[in-house]
Amino acid sequence: MKSRLLSPRALAVAIASTAAAAASTVAHAQSSVTLYGIVDVGLNYQSNASGGRLFAMTSGVNQGSRFGQSGSEDLGGGLKAIFRLENGFDVTNGKLGQGGLLFGRQAYVGLAGQYGTVTFGRQYDSLIEFVSQYSVSNQWGGYISAHPGDLDNFNYSFRSNNSVKFRSADYNGFSFGGTYAFGGTAGDETRNQIWAVGAGYTRGPLSIGVAYLNVRNPNTSLFASNLSSTAAATAANASSPVYRGFLSAHSYQDIGVGASYTIGKATLGATYSNISFRNMGDTTSGPNPARYSGNATFDNAEANFSYQITPAWMAGVAYDYTRGHANNVNGGATYHQAEASTHYFLSKTTDVYLSAIYQHASGTDSTNRPAVAAINVLTPSSSDSIKVVRIGMRHKF
Incomplete structure (x- = not known):
């Protein structure tokens, strides 16, 4: 049998193809990209929405419906490049969330190493990162169980644009970090700036976090972070009557602390x-x-x-108290809120849930009118109380 020799041109093509395949294999071995998402949809009953009862299908109550991709590349020496691009959307109509932003939930790139992670872009501040996990709204209650109007941003309502964030590595259960968001205003580096610091500690059944957030010109920086256009100071960029009347504030500050303790199948938690x-x-x-x-x-x-x-069935209850003190303003408002939820997991990625919430308001709210019940995101009541029941389904992929 005669051997068949490759021509020089064919040999060159074969070598190039082999090299490309090898390079592709190495690249795939060193890099990874993950596509993920959550689809959450259900039916709400609201006893009072501007004076009338309301039945509606809504998206993303227990967790915001989203689609995202994250990835990392091994740069060697224990250093990795990382990124995340994540949007929010409404299952009921397919529209983008967060004011129509393409990657309204998160968009960042950064480096991760032995001492911690630094990231740049649109992201959650350090108060959210270290404290919000202890609030029931981020566990099993959903955004309807968030503190009135999400006034402390524990439910991730507002992001920090143009930000750089650092989070340390875990040192025997202790970690710390900080966030700084550039205001981007020529001649005034403090206008619209956001900064935060926080720390957390987890040891056995105990977990605790503490953080501080400071925002300049919050109406045009923090509360306008879900706008797709430049914010105008003449417009109120937050709709909740709990605090929308206070948006002429030159600055906003938020001190938060949270903790949880697990005993067998039970978990106790608290935030302030x-x-x-x-x-x-x-x-x-x-x-x-x-x-x-x-x-x-x-x-x-x-x-x-x-x-x-059981391994597939959980239940929880929560109570939240909010008291406003308005110096040189009005007498302030008080909000009492109670919530109960139960989840049944059909699989590791799919569950059905039932939530009920009641809120009562009293006093004078930020609009200088008698306070009305105002559950986060939902249409405020026309009276001092409101009841909401939600039945939903969530699927993670």
Whole structure:
């Protein structure tokens, strides 16, 4: 049998193809990209939505419906390049969430090494990262169980644009970090800036976190972070009556602490936050129809309890108390909120759930009117109380 020799051209093509295949194999061995998402949809009953009962199908109550991709590349020496691009969407109509932003939930790139991770882009601040996990809204209650209007941002309502964030490695259960978001205003580096610091500790059944967030011109920075256009100070970029009247504040600060303790199948949790809208009357920050001045401060406390009845079935209850103190403004408002939920997991990635929530308001809210019940995201009640029942299904992929 005669051997068949390759021509020089064919040999060159074969060598190039082999080299490309080898390079592709190495690249795939060193890099990874993950596609993931959540689809959450269900039916809501609301006892009072601007005066009438409301039945509606809504998306993303227990967890925001989303689609994302994340990835990493091994750079050698224990260093990795990482990224995440994540959007939010409405299952009921297919629209993008977060004001129509393409990657409205998160969009960042960074480096991860032995001492920690640094990332750049649109991301959650350090208060969210170290404290929000202890709030029931981020466990099993969903956004309807968030603190009124999500005034302390424990439910991830607002992101930090143009931000750099660092989180340390885990040192025997202890970690720390910080966030700084550039305001991007020529001649005034502090305008619209956001910064936060936080720390956490986990040891056995105990977990605790503490953080501080400071925001300049919050109406045009933090509360406008879900706009697809440049925010105008003449518009109120938050809709909740709990605090929308305070958006002329020159600055906003949020001190948060949270903790949980697990005993067998039971978990006890609690959070506390102190929120201040400071130096109101700055109309370059936001509108001031009530002509407020001075500071408006809120204290919020939550206690929650959950129990894993079986490996597939859990239940939980929570109570939240919010009290507003408005210096030189009005008498302030008080909100009492109770919530109960149960989840049944059909598989590791699919569950059905039932949630019920009640809120009662009293006093005078930020609009300088009698306070009305205002559950996060939903249409406020026309009275001082509201009841909401949600039955839903969630699938993760």
